[in-house]
Amino acid sequence: MDENGEKLKLADLWNLPQGQRVVVDCNTQGQPIGNEGGLLAQFLGTIARNGGICTLSYKDWRYVQKDANDDIIAQVKEKFLYPVRIEKWIMKSTGRKWRDYKCDLKAAHFDEHASLKELYKKVPEDVIKDQWIYLVDFWTSDEGKLRSSRTHTAGTKSFARVAEEMRKYDPQKKEPQHVEVYLKTHVYKDRTFMDRKTANDLKKKLIETSEGSTSQRKIAWQGDPYSEIIGKDKRGYVRGVGMGPTPKDILNSSCLRRFEGLRMTNFDETIVEENIRQMKEQMERLKMQVQDQNKIILDQNKSIAELKYMVQYLANNQPMQLLMPVEPNIQDIGGIEKFSKRNTSGSANFGTNSKLKRPMRSKEIISDASSARNIHPQPHCPLGSTS
Secondary structure, three states: OOOOOOOOOHHHHOOOOOOOOEEOEEOOOOOEEHHHHHHHHHHHHHHHOOOOOOOOOOOOHHHHHHHHHHHHHHHHHHHEEOOHHHHHHHHHHHHHHHHHHHHHHHHHHOOOOOOHHHHHHOOOOOOOHHHHHHHHHHHOOHHHHHOOOOOOOOOOOOHHHHHHHHHHHOOOOOOOOHHHHHHHHOEOOOOOEOOHHHHHHHHHHHHHHOOOOHHHOOOOOOOOHHHHHOOOOOOOOOOOOOOOOOHHHHHOHHHHHHHHHHHHHHHHHHHHHHHHHHHHHHHHHHHHHHHHHHHHHHHHHHHHHHHHHHHHHHHHOOOHHHOOOOOOOEEEEOOEEEEOOEOOOOOEOOOOOOOOOOOOOOOOOOOOOOOOOOOOOOOOOOOOOOO
């Protein structure tokens, strides 16, 4: 049911809000019940008809399940929240619908009188061509011609859902017997049975055992009327009960009656599973946050290291344009005042009438001697020598 109390349909599953799933409950046999169980069964039908998940290129479902088990469970978990023990039923139900789908394809598109060449060309729109060719080859083989299926009148409603509805309407809320479920699911709308003789025999046996002890008030037991008339069940399958439980599970279910209160744990188990899922998601989010923080710290450390390197580089390699201008120094060269600063022509800039730093006798002012041919002193020559 949705928020408005309306029954959900298969098409609604594809429009569920992000994070929302349909909650499915199950009975003690691990079979889904209620309208939600019916919706799950319909959803499995879409998976069984998807050749990309459940290939039709096998004649035995066990080979398909080996390859597609994880994909099927992942698809279901995306739309449904259910107890883990339902997964066994999920795989069996998908396998049944996979086989039914092949039967539907055969009934709609296969003509036993047509040639192989003609059949190969009649590929249905929703079937992969290679898988269709495999089906045609199998149907025309001797083994394929021997295959047959047993029918019932329950339609798309599973035996488990029928049994649960019968239990709800029972005044004492007791589970229906194997025989009662069989009679309920093998009757036409006009109340006539598919096999009248078998139905009459089962009714007689049911009356004989109706006043028996309450310990026999369970689905089936060893030597029950159904097994006496219909025959022993096949290995691993109980006719008239549906998919999920095996004969061993059904016949040993009497011990479960002593723990009737355990039925209350169905929804609690679902809640626990949901809590575990939420905790895992929260842990993943925290893990991502820690990784993001670590990345930020690493980036910051890298930036700090780069800044330190730049400071060290600038300290060791100071650019010339960053140096401050220095005023010209006065240098003492040969007792003459000379400025290190030069004019634009590159010649020394001497001041006019500049006096000697240390005035001495017989010395002239530089400006007075500027016209002399040689202002430098002559070297001392010994007496008698010639220049």
